[in-house]
Amino acid sequence: MGADCLRAHVLLIWCLTGLPAPHPGAYGSPCVFACCHRWSSIMEPDPLRISPFSAKDMLVAHARDVLGPDAALLDASRGGPNWQLRTVQCAWHVLGLYADYCYGGPNDLPSVRVLAPDPPTDHAAHFRRFADSVRDLRESLCLGMEYVERVWDYLHLEVYPDRWIGESIGAFALAMTAGYYPSPATLDFLPPIASRFLARTFGVQQAPEDFDLFLGHGATGTFGAVVACMARNELLRPGDKVAMVWPWYEPMKDLFENQYGCEVIPIQRRREQLWEADESALAALDDPDLRLLVIVSPGNPVDTTLDDGLLSRIEQAVERNPDLVILCDYVYANFVETGYDNILRRAWRNVVAFYAPSKDLGLVGARLGVAWIPTASPLNRRLLQMSPARARKVDARYASRSPRRRPGFYDRLVMDGSHVSFSHMAGLPTPSQVLLALCMLFPLAAPDEAGHYFRWVRTELRGRMEALYDGLGMERESCTDVCRSNYCALLPLDEVAANQGPRCAEAFSRVPLWSFLEHLAHSRGTIIMPGPAFGGEAESARICLTSLNKGAYRQVGRNIAEAVGDYTFPTPCQHCR
Template identity: 30%
Template sequence: MEKSRKSAAGDTSKLAALSPFELKDELIKAAGGSAVERPANLAMLNAGRGNPNFLATIPRHGFWQLGLFAMRESERSFAYMPEGVGGFPKRDGLSERFELFVRENKGTPGIDFLAGAVSYVRDQLGLSANDFLYEMCEGILASNYPVPDRMLKLSEIIVGQYLRREMIGKHPFVGEFDLFAVEGGTAAMTYIFNTMRENRLIKPGDRIALGMPIFTPYIEIPRLNDYELDVVNLNATVENNWQYSNEELDKLRDPTVKAFFLVNPSNPSSVKVSDDSLRYIADIVKERPDLILLTDDVYGTFADDFVSLFALAPHNTILVYSYSKYFGATGWRLGAIATHRDNVLDRLLAELPQDVKKVMHHRYESITTEPDQLKFIDRLVADSRTVALNHTAGLSTPQQVQMVLFSLFSLMDTPDAYKNALKRLIRNRKKALYDEIGISFEDTDPNQVDYYAVLDLEYLAERAYGREFVEWLLKNTAPTELLFRLAREARVVLLPGRGFGTMHPSGRVSLANLNESDYRQIGKAVRHMLSEHVDRYNSETGNTLDRNKTL
């Protein structure tokens, strides 16, 4: 038995260098599933990836009904041709024809939402209902290139209002910000890193800071030979409720640190940065006005009273937001990048040495007569299509339409009914998981978001059984071995917390993608495995730890 344990540990140790998301595929295989197909065998519980099993239905119904209306508008042109040829929608009388469409389809799912959305755009945002309907119809028909390429005109205004509500809230915010609609948060990351490099805002050997733990690609991208950045970690710890101490944040005072990248609320610990820490960072920025901040706030909409770092330090912060998790829309690939119109990036571009400016001038001169004045966010757009294809840049227009409908759904939901329902859903799942593991469920931390749960083995085991047991456990088991045991023996798939930069061996449980009964099964499996280790420890050391003790 001892030999087989060592053999298993040796086999799994070879996988330690893999990204958690690649290791997930190996864990799925160990659990008897397929890495390339969704498992048909429901006995396998895959809590590894954060793809939610819930989604927003009302704005989707609205999308399909809008598509039917747009098709009717298209077929008004070339009606004399029987071959199925349509045309662009007509602006004149569009609002009146939409009202007729609504009356004809009263009671159909999505119709009331669409009618309300048009009313909200007209009455609350002060925009032309006719112009809005035209942009939506042309967009959903996908009959034209995205114009403007950065984002459709009214779509940018509406999504901007949504981000103001969800990311800024009641916090004072002076000025306007620009948006670039992108293919989800992953595209945002790719574009930002690339444009910062192309414009010499970061170069090999430069130092950046990462708020750890963090979404794995933020750790992996700086290491690539494309960037070769020197990374300073700012560590939030489980002992400190996953918050950054002031001593960690003080690392940002180092003038050699050019940028700080943060996921807030964090992934995998799923805790939002405290108000005190946000203010502390904002105060550091006042001392270091050249510091570039990036905050990835995809989970912000699951938090209570969320305020983004973008609200407190808008001139220095790039905001990244994705619609994927909150609306259950990972397959849509919907995201946005926001920058204040008065921002440090444009100022740093203006301060580049003349020889670098000359190179940048040449890079962008084919798309503008004033390449030196091109804003950072517009360089993102151009670089996303290798500059030469700038004229075909932009997120597909049907994607932008769905993004707008998601935004309006949230803006119109003034009592936050949808948001509160999702919070109840994931927090009930967390309670089910914790109850079965034997972790006391204390939901008193206002910064907890609970999209994920991090099962920190070292922290929980020390709290329950003491440091001596922890030292024995770490000596006798590799972190990935525990994950593979869960996969092989209990058919439970979790992701390794170490891959996200956690300090201790841990497993990330997504609370979004399974049902409550499944989390109870996962909790039982984790508890059973831990109890086995306690029994083995007692047998080998002569101690008498209680295997059923609450963690």
């Protein structure tokens, strides 16, 4: 027995190192290798039951193993745009140069900058001199300078009409030096800009003081921070019911189900109903025990907004259950026509809205996320309604940092963002907050250029979607009652097979989804993601339309159709398992 265990351990280590497996007769009984093989099978993850993003990495690795490490892949799984708006980024660099011009350095060591708390500078005149000196040096500086000057005009005329413009210029310049910790965590110039951005994008006409503005690392990072703060304060507990509009963005389901132990209830939308919600699924909204509703609109992987019927039922649910909290990620909103209906318009006090203005402009690596938290949010009301015992328990975490008053949800969120103990240094880096302000100001201060840009984005994405379906040789389903972002697609592979005839459909119905995705990866170097993890149909795949050009998406469509057709008259593929 001891020898067999030793052999099994040796073989298990051998398998884990990736070395070729020994002959079954080596090291004694053949059953030892069989035991090791069973262990290896147990440890192999089911790629359709893990994160689809991890599964995508497995497909990329598989394609490179077969095709070579330098093979050019058509990766249609990535969500980051392959374009950037230069105007805002150039303006940010211009402000960095102005901060250096403004503060300078000592004569004995010019490479050092000494910051004065309140430099006696006429920033309006100082900036004009700076602009005249650098405007014509490079096209990128001229582009950025023109936008910065529009920003100063907008701030002076629309945001701070009673304030000397030099104060705004000075606040931006000081933030660009990165010489101070954010104080407050969200710099003062951001909330009035954010409220105007919210009004223009979603039609929500509320005063800046109606919302607390929380900043984080992208919309998802900000979303995760809000949920974590809810859990720490027992506003979300294991077993709580969380409704999610389905198909959904998989990491959000994982967050509630696996990280916080909640019961996730799907509000099912189906393709055959043009992505409107099932009447039976809407019953979840009538449950008085429902604590939270999670929405992505426009969706991912289904790129539609919510239909009027679902919005009305949510509105009724809020009327019956005023403590219902709605977390809504609107990160693709500017990829559709502005002004589409949304639950933020209808029930803003109950909605925590999330957005990533930097993603609009292709600056995904900046990771700039915003959450608008209503000051009248049920989150604050539920904190106040806690029993004395529970209140003492959750308040203890913040007692040393908020000794004179019981903090509201937003204050707890800010402190949690710096692990409470370091809350005196809370907030995004100050240069990042300037970039965030410039991103949100773009449609406000430069509406003509922004209109042209977003029309180009929508036309480009629509063209890529048409190219994908042209390559597939199919027509996309039409949805007339909702808006579409064309950011992504949930492709029914069984319909791709049916489009090639009954023989192909019958043959493809016997093919496991993962086997097909691997075949597509190694036979044609094309990467798409499994759809079921996002709540899609069993034979579906998620495709992002942001990372390749139109010609590439046409080829992606052809490759998918051809790979599906391979099963009609199958020939052995040496790389298929």
